[in-house]
Amino acid sequence: MKSFFRNVRLLDSTATEGLSAPTSLRVAGGMIAEIGPGLQPTPEEEVIEGLGDLLMPGLVNGHFHSSVNHMKGRLPGMPLEIFMLYECPELEHLRPTPREAYLRTMLGCIEMLEGGTTAVQDDCFFVPEPEPDIVDAVMQAYADSGIRARLAIDQPVVPELDKLPFLSETLPPALKVELARPPRVGHKEMQALNRHLIQRWHGAAEGRVQAAVSISAPQRVTPEYFAELDDISRVHDLPFYAHMLETRLQRVFGQERLGGRSLVHYTADLGLLSDRMNIIHAIWIDDADMDLIAASGATVAHNPNSNLRLGSGIMPFRALRDRGVNICLGVDEAIADDAVNMWLVMKTAGMIHSLTEADWLRWPQATEILDAATTGGGTAMRVPGLGRLEAGAPADLNLIDLSALAYLPMNNAPRQLVHCETGSSVRLTMVAGRIVAKAGKVCHLDRAALLAEASDCLGAKRRAVETAAIHMDDRLPFYRAMYLRAMETPVPMARRL
Known part of the structure; x- marks a missing residue:
């Protein structure tokens, strides 16, 4: 399984926007093989057009x-x-x-x-x-x-x-x-x-x-x-x-x-x-x-x-x-x-x-x-190597659409990823060199059938869960008493406001 990401940008903390210049990345055998602006795809590689978007772990x-x-x-x-x-x-x-x-x-x-x-x-x-x-x-x-x-x-x-x-x-x-x-x-x-x-x-x-x-x-x-x-x-x-x-x-x-x-x-x-x-x-x-x-x-x-x-x-x-x-x-x-x-x-x-x-x-x-x-x-x-963009690391990757509203205009990529992104801008997801999701949908599973079955099967479990809750209500006063006594016991630190 070989893939070639062309015209992508990477995170770069030294750059003004936090992004590198456009580059390319080659994937082979489930791993990142090479990264560099001068790379060219080979005939057997699937070319993924980055369109200047962000490729990140x-x-x-x-x-x-x-x-x-x-x-x-x-x-x-x-x-x-x-x-x-x-x-x-x-x-x-x-x-x-x-x-x-x-x-x-x-x-x-x-x-x-x-x-x-x-x-x-x-x-x-x-x-x-x-x-x-x-x-x-x-x-x-x-x-x-x-x-x-x-x-x-x-x-x-x-x-x-x-x-x-x-x-x-x-x-x-x-x-x-x-x-x-x-x-x-x-x-x-x-x-x-x-x-x-x-x-x-x-x-x-x-x-x-x-x-x-x-x-x-x-x-x-x-x-x-x-x-x-x-x-x-x-x-x-x-x-x-x-x-x-x-x-x-x-x-x-x-x-x-x-x-x-x-x-x-x-x-x-x-x-x-x-x-x-x-x-x-x-x-x-x-x-x-x-x-x-x-x-x-x-x-x-x-x-x-x-x-x-x-x-x-x-x-x-x-x-x-x-x-x-x-x-x-x-x-x-x-x-x-x-x-x-x-x-x-x-x-x-x-x-x-x-x-x-x-x-x-x-x-x-x-x-x-x-x-x-x-x-x-x-x-x-x-x-x-997991979580890194370097040769020899697992090819577990996200391609992020930098034309999405979260990045308009681009001010600082790391801050906008952390504070603005919700996951809706993920164009493509790859795990171990295999594309598993495109445009926000898994692409190798019968998604609709799985979700419909889960809705029916797990929805039918609701009554059992509600019955269990009623059963545990009988224990609640004793656990509450235990909890409140613990809260009254001094401890040498504060971790709550």
């Missing part, structure tokens, strides 16, 4: 949960610990069929590809528990869609009471017994599922679809399982996903249950912080936590839209960047962002930190946000 959705792609707008804003009651209750009548899992995954793939997101890290949870055929259905959707993807199985292996401070003190006896039971899928079963994922899917679709590992969060697994997953991550060089200090309540958890240590400190004490780890959210971190993260080489996955939607707080962007920490950006999930659109994530990331720094010279620059959404995501995914 595809966006990387650095953190995602595909399991709720069908639940946009389902919930009002509420804190994470309350939100999770309604997002993923472990109830049998919510168990999907493989086709449901395939279709809901494909919904996210189509939305991402049509908006110029070419790669995704899916920390996928499964309700009521993971099963091989459902894992296979999700991975098959990624393979069929044409997107670049890594998938991990996000599954706690400890009882609900072990994950949250104060909850056991709020519950009536019968519910306390129920929430003290371990999950039906435990440590050994999860290791079998991780082996299945790696053996069947890691490196599928010519290497475009790969595995990762996940603990969900340190407080949701045993130290033994945590260490075993780290071994798998090291042996196969897989990203390791771990939610840490997303909420104030999680900071309180460390104070109450970990001898005053934060979850980052706890992980470091286990010897499990590494450059393979994606620390997801990292909002309620202190200077000591940031020093540990920086020393380990770990990535932080920043999800500003989700953090606002759930009232979690604002991540200390500049303090992490000052320490050289790699940052990627993520949607998090359709139910907590209500769009699967990385341009909207970039816009929020480019603005929200102005509320936490008095010195405007320390506010994130558009070039930093673009870096997080491209090269930062590539580093997090452990795919060499």
